[in-house]
Amino acid sequence: MKNIISLIVFLLLSVSCLEAKPNIVILATGGTIAGSIDSELETTGYKAGVIGIETLIKAVPQIKDIAQVSGEQIANIDSSNMNDEIWLKLAKKINELLKKDVDGIVITHGTDTMEETAYFLNLTVKSNKPVVLVGAMRPATAMSADGPKNLYNAVALAANKNAKNKGVMIAMDDKILGARGAVKTHTLNVDAFTSPDFGNLGYIVDGRVFFYNTISKDHTTKTPFNISKLKTLPKVDILYTYSNDGSGVATKALFDNGTQGLVVAGSGAGSIHENQKEVLKDLMKKGLKVAVSTRVVAGSVAVSKDDQNLGFISAQNLNPQKARVLLMLALTKTHDSAKIQKYFEKY
Structure with missing residues (x-):
């Protein structure tokens, strides 16, 4: 009898462990x-x-x-x-x-x-x-x-x-x-x-x-991002900056093709070649949102006060591909550069 009870207890415990x-x-x-x-x-x-x-x-x-x-x-x-x-x-x-x-x-x-x-x-x-x-x-x-x-x-x-x-x-x-x-x-x-x-x-x-x-x-x-009713995401692209940068042409083409946001993989702590930067400034006046990241593997981006006032957004220490993800989601909530900057600082 004791053996039967012991067997039942063992089986119950085994089932309980399995269910757990x-x-x-x-x-x-x-x-x-x-x-x-x-x-x-x-x-x-x-x-x-x-x-x-x-x-x-x-x-x-x-x-x-x-x-x-x-x-x-x-x-x-x-x-x-x-x-x-x-x-x-x-x-x-x-x-x-x-x-x-x-x-x-x-x-x-x-x-x-x-x-x-x-x-x-x-x-x-x-x-x-x-x-x-x-x-x-x-x-x-x-x-x-x-x-x-x-x-x-x-x-x-x-x-x-x-x-x-x-x-x-x-x-x-x-x-x-x-x-x-x-x-x-x-x-x-x-x-x-x-x-x-x-x-x-x-x-x-x-x-x-x-x-x-x-x-x-x-x-x-x-986080405030709710994708439950979204079927698409805002168009955001990435551009590199480099010596003798000529990607201003690409920037214009992307903007004309519906790009709402752009992440720049800057040099150093987020520097952008003047050739591209002048194009960016012009397009930002037309509504383009620009987040500045870096092509360097580690460290944070430093955006000057003057550039902040122009609307450039610091990606903090997010690499370009991740900065693109956050900028896309941010644009589902707001087009205010200052508010987007807060997202980059918080998330």
């Missing part, structure tokens, strides 16, 4: 993690985004030991082809799921534009629950594929009870990076992401999550 596992949804968008080539030795020249989410999940059966996992295919592209339509679809889907009994979201994504998608979601997801982007630097068919371990780590992070209120994160090569600070800094190495100005949030060691830093900028539920 976090419910994690993996949303797939493609990328190298879903890439394939007909050679185990080759890590370049593959076709990205050809393997489906169910195959990726089956390749890492260990994730079901730490979470109840389900998957959904949002897109299956090379992330160099990421677009606003997928961004809006992804953000809306995440907001919908996190209102339900979902404990966290993992997004498989190509690394080329991962930092941009992460920052976009960091500004538009309206939940304190974990949202984690993950990818790979080597295709799934490579003998040294990094995708499976990265995916396991991402699920472990999304399932971790201490991962709430951290904003959107990236899990790559055992690192935890915040969406605002994460930058891809190597074209091929598996250790491809760093956070030059902020440092890593923490690390993942054999599925165990360790946080060492906190997020200082407002994110997710503390």
Whole structure:
């Protein structure tokens, strides 16, 4: 009789433990993690985004030991082809799921534009629950594929009870990076992401999550950007400045083609060549909004008082591609340069 009771108790506890596992949804968008080539030795020249989410999940059966996992295919592209339509679809889907009994979201994504998608979601997801982007630097068919371990780590992070209120994160090569600070800094190495100005949030060691830093900028539920009814985003482009800069011609063409905002990848702390700057000043009088970033990998932009008075906006320490994301969202709220500047200082 005692053995029967013990068995019943054991079974009840087992069921209880199973039910207690976090419910994690993996949303797939493609990328190298879903890439394939007909050679185990080759890590370049593959076709990205050809393997489906169910195959990726089956390749890492260990994730079901730490979470109840389900998957959904949002897109299956090379992330160099990421677009606003997928961004809006992804953000809306995440907001919908996190209102339900979902404990966290993992997004498989190509690394080329991962930092941009992460920052976009960091500004538009309206939940304190974990949202984690993950990818790979080597295709799934490579003998040294990094995708499976990265995916396991991402699920472990999304399932971790201490991962709430951290904003959107990236899990790559055992690192935890915040969406605002994460930058891809190597074209091929598996250790491809760093956070030059902020440092890593923490690390993942054999599925165990360790946080060492906190997020200082407002994110997710503390941002004013609501994309629930948006079908498109304002057109914002990026231009480089350089010696003997002749991109004023491109600036005019972009403005004439409907560009509402422009991010300039300035030299140094945000300097802009006089050839381009004069064109920008003229177009700003006609309504163009200009945020000044830098082509330098780390550090903040310094916009002079005179330039501030003209309407130039400092991107702070956001790189050009992330400054573009914030300027797009800012333009859904206001066209006042002073108010947009406040967004850059806060988010």
